[in-house]
Amino acid sequence: MKYIILLVCSLLLAINAEAGTDNIAVLAKATASTTFSPEYSPQNVTDGFIGIENKGEWACQGQTAFWGYVRFPWIQLDWKEEVSVNRIVLYDRPTLKEFTGSGKLLFSDGSVVWVNAIPNNGMAKTVTFKTKKIKWVRFIVTDGDGSNLGLSEIEVFRSPENNNDYVSKVDPYIETNRGRYFYFITGCRPFGMMSAAPHTRNKNQWGGGYVYNEDHILGYGQIHDWSLSGLEIMPAPSSVNPVGGETVWQSQYSHDDEIVQPGYQRNFLSDHHTWVELTTTDRVSFYRFTYTKDMSAQIITNLGGVICGTTMTHAQVKQVNNTSFEGSFSDVGRLWGGPKDVKVFFVITFDKPFKTMNGWSGKKLLNNITTLKGDSIGVAPQYDVQAGEQVQMKIAISYTSIENARKNLEEECSGWDFNAIKSESKKIWNTWLGKIDVSGGKIDHQIKFYTDLWHVLLGRHKINDVSGDYPDRTNRKGAIPLNDTTFRIKTLPKMADGKVKFNMYNTDAWWLTQWNLNILWGLAWPEVQEDMSLSMLRFAEDGGLLPRGPVGGGDTYIMTSCPVTNLIVGTYMKGLLKKTDPNLAFDIIKANHLPGGVLGSEEEVTFYTKNGYWPDNAGITVEAAFQDYAAAQMAYKLNRKEDYDFFTKRSAGWKKLYDPGQKLLFPKNREGRFIHTDALSGSGWIEANSWQATWGVSHDINGLAKLMGGNSVLCERLNFAFEKALEADFVEEYGKGYISYANQPGLSDAHVFNYAGKPWLTQYWVRKIKEYAYGGITPDLGYGGQDEDQGQMGALSALMAVGLFNLQGNVALKPVYDITSPVFDQVVIKLDPQYYKGKEFVIKTFNNTEKNVYIKKVQLNGKPLDNFWFSHEDYSKGGKLEISLDSKPNKKWGRTNLPPGVK
Numbered sequence: 001m002k003y004i005i006l007l008v009c010s011l012l013l014a015i016n017a018e019a020g021t022d023n024i025a026v027l028a029k030a031t032a033s034t035t036f037s038p039e040y041s042p043q044n045v046t047d048g049f050i051g052i053e054n055k056g057e058w059a060c061q062g063q064t065a066f067w068g069y070v071r072f073p074w075i076q077l078d079w080k081e082e083v084s085v086n087r088i089v090l091y092d093r094p095t096l097k098e099f100t101g102s103g104k105l106l107f108s109d110g111s112v113v114w115v116n117a118i119p120n121n122g123m124a125k126t127v128t129f130k131t132k133k134i135k136w137v138r139f140i141v142t143d144g145d146g147s148n149l150g151l152s153e154i155e156v157f158r159s160p161e162n163n164n165d166y167v168s169k170v171d172p173y174i175e176t177n178r179g180r181y182f183y184f185i186t187g188c189r190p191f192g193m194m195s196a197a198p199h200t201r202n203k204n205q206w207g208g209g210y211v212y213n214e215d216h217i218l219g220y221g222q223i224h225d226w227s228l229s230g231l232e233i234m235p236a237p238s239s240v241n242p243v244g245g246e247t248v249w250q251s252q253y254s255h256d257d258e259i260v261q262p263g264y265q266r267n268f269l270s271d272h273h274t275w276v277e278l279t280t281t282d283r284v285s286f287y288r289f290t291y292t293k294d295m296s297a298q299i300i301t302n303l304g305g306v307i308c309g310t311t312m313t314h315a316q317v318k319q320v321n322n323t324s325f326e327g328s329f330s331d332v333g334r335l336w337g338g339p340k341d342v343k344v345f346f347v348i349t350f351d352k353p354f355k356t357m358n359g360w361s362g363k364k365l366l367n368n369i370t371t372l373k374g375d376s377i378g379v380a381p382q383y384d385v386q387a388g389e390q391v392q393m394k395i396a397i398s399y400t401s402i403e404n405a406r407k408n409l410e411e412e413c414s415g416w417d418f419n420a421i422k423s424e425s426k427k428i429w430n431t432w433l434g435k436i437d438v439s440g441g442k443i444d445h446q447i448k449f450y451t452d453l454w455h456v457l458l459g460r461h462k463i464n465d466v467s468g469d470y471p472d473r474t475n476r477k478g479a480i481p482l483n484d485t486t487f488r489i490k491t492l493p494k495m496a497d498g499k500v501k502f503n504m505y506n507t508d509a510w511w512l513t514q515w516n517l518n519i520l521w522g523l524a525w526p527e528v529q530e531d532m533s534l535s536m537l538r539f540a541e542d543g544g545l546l547p548r549g550p551v552g553g554g555d556t557y558i559m560t561s562c563p564v565t566n567l568i569v570g571t572y573m574k575g576l577l578k579k580t581d582p583n584l585a586f587d588i589i590k591a592n593h594l595p596g597g598v599l600g601s602e603e604e605v606t607f608y609t610k611n612g613y614w615p616d617n618a619g620i621t622v623e624a625a626f627q628d629y630a631a632a633q634m635a636y637k638l639n640r641k642e643d644y645d646f647f648t649k650r651s652a653g654w655k656k657l658y659d660p661g662q663k664l665l666f667p668k669n670r671e672g673r674f675i676h677t678d679a680l681s682g683s684g685w686i687e688a689n690s691w692q693a694t695w696g697v698s699h700d701i702n703g704l705a706k707l708m709g710g711n712s713v714l715c716e717r718l719n720f721a722f723e724k725a726l727e728a729d730f731v732e733e734y735g736k737g738y739i740s741y742a743n744q745p746g747l748s749d750a751h752v753f754n755y756a757g758k759p760w761l762t763q764y765w766v767r768k769i770k771e772y773a774y775g776g777i778t779p780d781l782g783y784g785g786q787d788e789d790q791g792q793m794g795a796l797s798a799l800m801a802v803g804l805f806n807l808q809g810n811v812a813l814k815p816v817y818d819i820t821s822p823v824f825d826q827v828v829i830k831l832d833p834q835y836y837k838g839k840e841f842v843i844k845t846f847n848n849t850e851k852n853v854y855i856k857k858v859q860l861n862g863k864p865l866d867n868f869w870f871s872h873e874d875y876s877k878g879g880k881l882e883i884s885l886d887s888k889p890n891k892k893w894g895r896t897n898l899p900p901g902v903k
Contacts, residue, residue, distance in 0.1 A: 022158040022168050024085070028077035028136075034061040036148045042075055045154045050257070050275070051122035051268070051292045052152070052388045053094045062098070062147025073149055076138040077156065084162035086131045089155040089256060090115065090139065094122030094292070098146030106138040115139075122152050122292075123270065124257035131159035161443040166433035167426055169450040172260045173212055175782035181209030181308035182224040182508075183788065185458055186265035187280045189425055190432045191505070191528070193408075193462040194397060195224040196278060196285040198267060199308060202246060208308045212779035217253050217267060218246040219300075220278065221307050222285050222395055223344065225461050226508040226790065227334045227551040229309040231301070231346060231395065235274045235289045238296035242380055243360045249300055262433075262454055263425030279422040281412040282462065287393040288418045291385045298358070298383070299393060301348065303329045304376035310334055314341075315377050319357050319370040324349035325379060326402050334556065339473040339485050342552030344397055347405045351392040351416045354381035392416055399552060400489045404465040411466045432457050435524035436802070440825020440848065447777050449801050449824075452794035456520060459790020460507040460532070463553065468492040470504040471553035474543020485554050490542065501579055502534035508790040509549040510536075511559035512744035514566040514626070514698075514809025516795035519817075522810060523875075526576045526835040533571040534580060536564045540588045545598040560686055561623040562592050562599045569630040570810040573637070574872050576835055586638055589631050593647070599624060607670065612653020616675060618667040619686030619745065622696040625654040629699035630811035633901075637813060654697050655707065663708045663717055664690040665697075682735020688745035691721050691738045698748055698807045701755040702903040711757040718752060722765050729772040731784045741773040742784035747796050751805050754818050755898065759868045760854055760889030766820045767853040770800045802827045802843060803883065806869075814900040815872040821845070821853050821885055831878055838878020845883045852885035855893055868894030 030042035036059035049056020060073035092100045099120045105113040109132055118125045137156065141149055160169050176184050181203075187196030199221055200214035209224060222231040236242075236249045251269035259266040265278045274297075275290040291297060303315035310331050317327035324347065331342040359366045359379040366372070372379060383391060396409035413421060433453050438446060464470035468491045475485035492500040521529040539547045539555070546565070549558035568585055571577045577585065595602040600620070607615050614620040632647035657665040659677060667675045667684025676683055679690040695718060697704055705714040725732070725739035732740035740746050750769055753761035774797040776782040783793040799805050803822035806815065827843040847856075858865040859882040860874065870881070 022163050023155045024079070024083055024158055025077060025154050025156040028079050028156070030058070030075060030077055032058060032060065032075040033073040034071070035059070036061050036150070040148075040150065045075060045151050046077070048153075049388065050091055050153045051094045055388050057093050057150055057152050059093065059098070059148040059150030062149065070144055070146070070149070072141040072144065074138050074140040075151065075154070076136055077154065078136040082133055082135050084131050084133050084159045085137075085156055086129060086159035087157040088127045088137070089153075089157075090118055090125045090127065091122055091152040091154075091257075092118050092120060092125075093150050093152050096120060098148050098150070099144050100141050100149050100151060101143040101145065103139050103141045103143070106140060107132050108134040108136045124254060124268075126256040131161065160447055165426075165430050166450050167262050167429050169447050170262050170433070170454045171447050171451050171777055172262070172454070173779050174448070174451050174777055175779065175788075176210055176212040177779045178785065179209060179211070179788075181229060182226060182459070182790065184210035185224045186260050186262065187222075187278045187285050188458060188461075189263060189280060189282050189428055190457040191460055191462055191503070192280060192282040194222060194280045194283050194285050194395075195461055196220060196222045196280055196395075197224055197265065202306065202308055212255070215252055215254070216250045217269065218250045219302065220276070220287075222397060223331075224308075225506050225551075226549060227309060227336055227338050227556055228331055228342060228506060229307045230312045230329065230331050230344060231303070231397065232307055233287070233302070233393070233395070234300045235269065235276060236272050236298055236300055238298045238382055240298070241365060242298075242300050242302070242378055243363050243365050245302075245305065261426070262429040262458075264422050277418065277422075279418065279425050281421060281425075283398070283408040283466065284394055284396045284413040286413060286418055286421050287395075289391045289393070291389050292387055294386045296382070297385050297391075298380040299350075299391065300378060300380045302378040303327070304374070304378060306333070313375045315375070316373040317359075317371065317377070317379055322353040323351070325357065325381075326405070328402065331552070334551065336549070336556045336558045338551040338556035339554035342399065342471070342473070343487070344399060345402045345405045346398075347396045347402060347409050349394050349409070350381065352383070354383055357381050392418060398465050399463050399471040400465060400469045404467060404469055408466050429454075432525070435830050437828040437830075438802070438824040438826070440845070441823045444775070444777050445801060445823045448775065448782065449798055451777070451782070452798040452801070455788060455794035456517065456791040456798065457525070457528075460505050462503045463506055464492055464500065464504045468494060468500045472542050473552055473554035474539060474545070475554070487553075492538075502531045502538070504538060504553070505532065505535050506551050507532075507549060509559040510563040510567060511548065512623070512747065513563060513792060514570065514630075514811065515744070515747045515805075516792045516799065518567050518570045518809050519804070519806050520795040520799055522570065522574050522576060523804070524829050524832075526574070526832050529567070529571050530576045530578065533568045533577060533585075536567065537580060537585055537588055540592065544591075546588065546592045548598065557598070560600075560620050562589075562597065562627050563623070565589050565593070565627045566630050566809050566811055569634045570815070572634055573812065573815050574810055575876070578835075582634070583638060586631075586634050586640065586643075589634065590643060593628065593631055599627075608653070609650060611672075612650070612656045613668055615670045616667055616684055617686070618657050618665050618684050618690070619688055619693060621654050621657055621667075622665070622693055623686070625651045625697060626699050630809075633811055633813050651699060652703070655703065658707050660707070662690070663713065665694045666690055680736070680738070685735060686745065687734040687743050688740075689735050692740055692746040692749070695749050695752045696745060698809070700903065701752055701807070702898075705756055714756045715753055715758045715761060718749065718756075719761060722750070726768065726772070730769050731773050740784075741769050741793075741796075743787050744789070744792060747792075748807055751807050751818055751820070754868045754894065755807055755902065757895055758891075759894035760891055762818075762868075763821045763854050763889070766800050767823075770797065770823065774800065803845070804843075808899075808902075810872065812899065812901050816869040816899040817872065817875060818869050819855070819858060819881070819883070819894075821855055822848070822883065824848070831876070836876040836878070838876060841875055841878055842880045843883065844880060845885060847885045849885075851887045854886050854889040856884045856886040856890050857893060858883050866893060867897050869899050871900075
């Protein structure tokens with residue numbers, strides 16, 4: 001046993017050399033006033049052993065006297081070079097015999113920070129302060145009790161503005177007090193199938209999943225996806241009876257010792273005396289449990305009951321040997337529809353043999369089992385562990401079979417080097433996030449920007465295995481989609497190198513993504529935009545209908561109309577749809593815009609085609625009209641004149657909903673009468689009202705202006721709405737208020753001024769929205785109330801930050817980018833050589849301040865640019881956009897030319 005303990009200790013030393021995102025204590029040399037003995041060396045405070053009594057601690061040579069004297073020691077960390085830090089975490093020794101109660105941090109710059117009430121049990125004490133540039137820090141004990149005072153650990157963290165990677169600028173905590181259960185996912189790679197994270201509140205939709213305000217972790221779910229969840233695990237003492245569920249196996253935790261970042265999370269479960277670390281590959285989650293006490297332990301795997309979004313049932317599990325088990329469960333009870341039963345298959349393996357595998361079924365506890373079936377079941381391998389010992393666990397999933405789950409595990413994560421997988425995940429995230437490099441501006445802007453990109457690259461998860469197999473549950477009877485579907489396993493086409501041609505995805509609604517994801521993905525990650533387009537086309541090839549929000553190989557048909565049209569057309573128009581026949585893609589779009597397609601019921605589509613508007617719904621009218629415009633543009637480029645004429649004509653039908661009295665759109669019934677004329681009513685709209693969504697006819701702002709009496713009238717009306725909305729920070733509940741950036745229908749409103757002759761108003765209001773609706777970087781604020789929908793609000797926030805947009809979602813015959821004022825001094829977008837000729841596109845901003853929100857002049861590749869836009873063709877060649885800002889609007893710039901094809 002002594003040999004085992006020594007081996008574990010050496011492993012811990014190696015593994016914890018990188019104890020956090022940017023914990024730089026490990027890079028420092030530690031010295032101290034005194035040392036109790038060689039086993040309590042000062043360097044122990046940076047070794048990664050935290051809260052383990054008599055292991056990895058520093059303690060001084062104690063001295064006391066009967067009148068109460070205690071020797072108060074100091075310990076110092078020295079770096080070879082100057083470092084910038086803003087946070088230090090102190091851990092007292094866990095023994096209750098000696099207590100370091102308070103002290104002061106003395107820095108090499110001469111400053112002092114006092115630290116009080118350090119916990120007397122080895123728990124973390126976080127100390128934050130304004131950024132300091134230092135070469136050393138000394139902690140001087142000022143109060144304590146006992147003889148051999150010391151510390152278990154010191155962690156020192158760089159300030160974010162001085163971190164040299166992108167991952168460290170992501171703050172996953174942003175708006176987690178209102179986030180949906182799939183909003184916070186630390187255990188995931190870009191678009192990964194595996195989406196693991198702890199949940200602190202088990203509640204559907206808003207306020208579920210990881211909620212920052214909660215102080216207990218209920219468990220770690222492996223699936224946080226659109227209409228999918230489940231496979232919960234939790235390490236706990238064997239004395240915990242898992243029959244009681246989350247209420248008995250939950251544990252208190254603290255943000256003080258927590259580390260959260262893309263691809264990695266660390267928590268200390270204080271009730272269970274266990275450190276939990278989590279990382280992942282695309283399809284495998286990898287856990288490392290470190291125990292701080294000698295104990296009988298179990299690792300609970302819950303396969304039944306509600307986990308945030310859905311319910312696990314019909315589970316079965318089989319022990320393979322004394323280090324692994326495998327099985328499946330049904331994921332059912334989707335709030336927003338979709339396939340009734342999505343099967344999840346899993347393989348779970350440990351790096352150490354367990355004594356026995358216990359389990360439960362309903363309220364019955366079962367010992368020493370090898371198989372188990374049922375609706376409310378779970379299993380719990382049992383271990384005897386000593387303080388400092390580790391157990392590692394890997395979980396692979398598949399939506400097709402156990403065999404494919406096993407292949408996913410073998411292909412992606414065959415070894416047991418946790419640190420290697422963690423480092424690989426960080427490297428991958430840095431590569432993806434680093435496709436857009438920003439500098440200058442406020443550090444808050446940079447933190448928000450890279451958190452935005454994290455959401456943009458996090459949501460919408462793969463469902464295909466490494467083999468290319470994927471679940472197909474598409475089914476319908478005529479034009480009616482069916483939820484009770486037949487399960488089929490299909491295989492993706494492969495390229496010459498054996499890799500899949502594209503991936504298949506679960507995604508939240510594609511509703512109105514033309515104003516966010518469809519633009520941003522194409523800038524820096526064009527392969528993602530093509531991948532998503534090909535995936536949605538494959539759904540239609542399998543089942544006839546383009547999906548709105550696919551899940552488990554079927555569709556939830558969430559929201560309205562046919563929003564994927566805009567994604568596919570934008571991909572094609574930018575020259576990114578390279579791996580399929582565009583005529584085939586258009587045939588699928590066309591079929592889905594006609595009776596029998598996903599646009600709506602046959603009766604509704606027939607009425608819309610004949611009358612030009614959607615019966616009883618102005619919101620769907622605006623959506624369908626824009627989608628018809630997109631289809632028409634693609635038809636024109638493919639020389640399909642009849643289709644072009646048909647969709648162009650239908651895209652103009654929205655004008656029949658115009659009310660000249662209020663100069664806004666309103667819903668009409670089948671008889672052609674307005675349902676109401678209350679501009680602030682959400683009736684007859686989709687999560688909007690007349691004030692918010694009238695401007696959504698992005699393809700024909702000139703047509704809207706003509707109806708209103710000209711550009712000046714349009715701008716006056718829209719500016720009035722923005723002035724009213726400023727009172728609420730541009731954030732309103734569904735269908736309420738004048739303008740709302742908390743939901744999709746109004747996300748283009750501020751950019752309309754560009755197309756109505758007053759681009760300076762776009763510049764002004766975009767900056768205001770960026771600050772008030774999307775500027776927060778706290779657990780409460782950041783995305784306007786959290787209808788973020790797997791990256792949509794994050795994408796718009798990011799586009800506003802870099803000063804780019806496109807009102808038409810890049811679906812026009814010649815796509816362009818609209819220019820607004822960036823919040824950064826420089827933006828460098830690395831262009832993908834598989835899709836673009838150029839190497840990089842640079843946006844350089846001059847005189848960038850909070851007050852200088854207006855564009856004074858612009859140059860593109862050294863030449864003056866008087867347009868408020870530039871072409872995607874120019875972008876694809878690479879180049880440099882230089883923007884000079886001022887505190888006063890230049891009302892001559894950007895007014896002369898509209899983009900090609902805009903009326």
